[in-house]
Amino acid sequence: MKKTFLVILLAIMTQVIFAQDDPYLWLEDVDAGKSLNWVEQWNEKTLKVLMSQPGYEEMYEKDLEIYNSTDRIASPSIIGNLVYNFWQDEEHPRGIWRRTPLQSYLSGEPHWETVIDVDALSKQDNEKYVFKGASGLYPDYDRFLVNLSKGGGDAVVIREFDAVSKVFIENGFYIPEAKGSASWIDRNTLMVSTDFGDGVTTSGYPKQVKIWKRDTDLKNARLVFDGQEDDMGIWGYTTHTKDKTYQIITQRTSFYTGSYHIIENGELVKPDLPEDIELSGIFNKQVLLSLKSDWNIGGNSFKQGDMISIPYADLIKGGTNYQLIVRPDERSSIAETNATKNVLLVNMLTNVKSELYKYTYNGTWQKEKIDAPELGNISLGSADEDSDTYFFYFQNFLMPSTLYKGDAATGQFVKVKALKSWFATEDYQVQQFEVASKDGTMIPYFVVSHKEIKLNGKNPTLISAYGGFEVPRLPSYSAITGTSWLEKGGVFVLANIRGGGEFGPKWHQAGLKENRQRIYDDYFAVAEDLIARKITSPKKLGISGGSNGGLLVGVGFTQRPDLYNAVVCAVPLLDMKRYNKLLAGASWMAEYGNPDIPEEWEYIKKYSPYQNLKEGMEYPEVFFYTSTRDDRVHPGHARKMVAKMSEMGYKVYYFENTEGGHAGASTNEQRAKMAALQYSYLQMKLMN
Template structure:
């Protein structure tokens, strides 16, 4: 027996040694190890010495902080009962305050703000660097909330019950320890909770069990209503509270894009017969709303990929097939978001990457009417009132700052509440939309924002932003930081709508999944080549920027086509695609990228994985990598190891790791201003000087 134990120990040590030989920088994945943090400190110091020493750094940083702390910003409203709640950060409230005002005073333009919770004071009191991650109120009076607090900005939160009347946390109230979990109200004394109940989480780091928890009992003793599997992506339970009924739902996500829905009815779990890739969009007028990710023949209907349909709740639970079509987008349009008021379903659509807003009413069938909202830009839905037809929406584009509108969904009318002031002279610039042909002939749209007097001589500093993943659409957005730190300095900004995103619905996204990932990167290269062919820019003046999956995008960009770019900002990135599924939430993304532990899937992943493809003797640009120590979604080890490997191979790189901020990379306006200033100074150095 002793010999067997010794043999197993020896084999384990050999396996560890083999891994270390394959990847000598595994130690950098130990986030808070003294050796790792010492390495981070040295790289931060080296990078900051160069970038903050640039003569323009101070002025750009000061302009950034002025923008982030400006009192002219829109106080984003969230309707809760007869009040508007808002989270606000400025120079005096670095971690922010949660405040409220009456709807009447808010709409009059002079909100009478009352601070509900001060996160700077709370952080000092508890000795934590809290980041507010939202709060869910108890319908219909909203006298109590479940407040989500992140320690340092990560996805993991502590959930605490808060009395909104007394403006204090409830003594001995509901408290869910730190985890990537959630909780929602069933009633004042009952919660639906998804968290780590002491039995562990899924391999993706998310809950695998849902319980119903009664007040004045221990969380561990709560009633278990559903338990999934360790290899599920995650299990979440939540409630939808309406006047007629509180619906109780559970979603079992077997992957990022597939799973099952369950409803708790009369104390029993009911699982409707649905496609595993269908997406539940809400419950309205006793109708359950779904979006389809693939074609579906059900009953007498044949629905298409991208359609939105509805069915009566009672019919759904009986496995009925009386689905009703709400919307059927065409090849160049898609549904971006929905919201509901008392009587109206609001639908925000994209048509060739430009927003259109529609209202739908239900009287046995769905009646559609287009709202005459601002055109040629990006509409986003804000908060809506369940007790009336009041709602808020925003409009912006590259050259029009965000404007908040208050709408009446029933009449389709709206009024302007407030516009963000412009921080740069937008009248000097123009926006054009072009298309580039990818290598398979697919037309890839992209926007170019430039000075009206730009000369097509190939000498214009140009920055491409893109994402290309997870069905996320990248839309025209006003950025005061980009305007002042880039456009006003003589730069051009490009937004590329490559495949993998959601600009044209599920089909556009699914075209770049797994073994087809290279299509996304080919689209990306096609846009760069088109910019060069049009003499808008040239490789020595062309830079790229991306974060998260966009960080992977730019990582592939400079390793596959270093000839195209002279600057790369690679933020909170995935880069080691051999180990991504073993780091933090990485296992949840295998439906997007594939499983590197399956040999045939690693065959296509390894062809683009930046960490495995960086080589000696190449003419790579001097990349600027950024990440956050407290990012608990995309592991900071990706960026750390890439920097270590490139440095070993003799390449000059820049690296900055913020000590907090989570996947957003920053928690306070000061941190946001600093990171943005570092990025744009780097871009100026590489593309303008």
């Protein structure tokens, strides 16, 4: 006990000393007048330079035309017997939530009925609302719980909405702004995870779940689960079927570990499951589970990356009747799943390319491949719970997104709509290479270039990567990248470095905590290979990344400034000494480690960009951007990095959008501006 107390005291003293040594700590006060004045001055300086670059205005207008184009796919969400869609354009900058019957949608010229006009609602309430989705009351979907963010942050207000009269219900369910959620149990009962007034976790997420009855006070709702302050967060949710409403609570002790609890007959049941297992859904009374590590159970040896199932009735009784559904190999992984009435759809990645499969269950699992488009990226869309109708999308670097409607029972599908191409894709090529990282692991990456590219080391080249949280980076079509970069003579590179989910949990876990440097070594290996192939050279090479990708590029230019001449660092983590003290930062310690533990700070401090800035280096002129309303990654990271670099005499660029949340923008105008600023900077540094 005494030793534990001394460790805690030492950590606190270290934090106090560090805070005193950080002259830019005041920039963490997001809305302080001094901070906002600083932001305004930097915005003015940066916009003056970037908006005056040749071609900026034309680029902005083209970007806005792309974002506002009515030729976009109206992404369908099947809810009951209707298709819902959220749409933003020039006339509706904040958007409209609208609906139409399925047959009308499939006609090609649907007659849309506006359900919620977010622009009108924002004007009425004098708030800059951002629509964050809605959950309907099964099975009639005449009521919804609508999530509205004030400025685009993760925190939302939840309001009950009558979908028949199309009005918010006076004295209906209302949950104040918080990083919470709510699910329907029945018409008069909700399962709610929010800040009930008793505080939240250190990550800023709910630590309690309550059952709330209509016409009672939220604070008096019945407590069904009470977590710990140092949990990442506690969430409750429901899954509705014709037979049963499943009530599930997940207690996340970290980003990748936790436990599941099920309310059955009013009692809380905790299944005996590995702490890193992921409950992927319930289909045909089978609970679907994804394994992040090997598991021996019931005489079966399941492997890391497997998807398995168990009957719900067995699970809550402590049974071990698990069955294997999918087992990926070393170069494949499960990207996503979805389910229709009778079919489980599984989207697989094989060497970073998609393959679609259907699974049916009748005591055992039967597998069949769907003859979907190949050599690209499939993403599953909405599925109908009352039939086998579903939607999916296909795209690659040179093929715009195409929407298909499928019949999961037969495996047949038809094209619904294909986006037009905004640039001459027939002039370009895609190549996939791989390179050995420092430890010998082969790292794949894609290169998109003009077919007549000259390998002379003079091609302006941009690398995009992420490398974290088991998030895969997949081939995708970008009209903005095509018109603002490829058509201007640029080369685009997508690097599939470790830390992502391209090859399953093992690929991700290889870069956790003390092994983080492997991710950065992968990143540098790709850059060096591009240079060795004479595709580009350091003077012509740029990198861009956001969030964890912002940390990636921050490490990139502080560890290897010799490799790059341009860096776009968006909504980044950079101060890894204090990241766990800022907003949702504590929830990411399973990814990066805890800087308050001396042994873990020992490896974090070796790459933390803010702490590793040095005077007298030849850093590229970095462009940082973030949002005042980002309530996930604190804008203080970017602010302090800019202040410190500027004080050291480095030339940098900085722009902070006053709204937009972690996405950095809320409207198409803001998105067009951010894109134009980014490519204006890249062209200035790598092309001009």
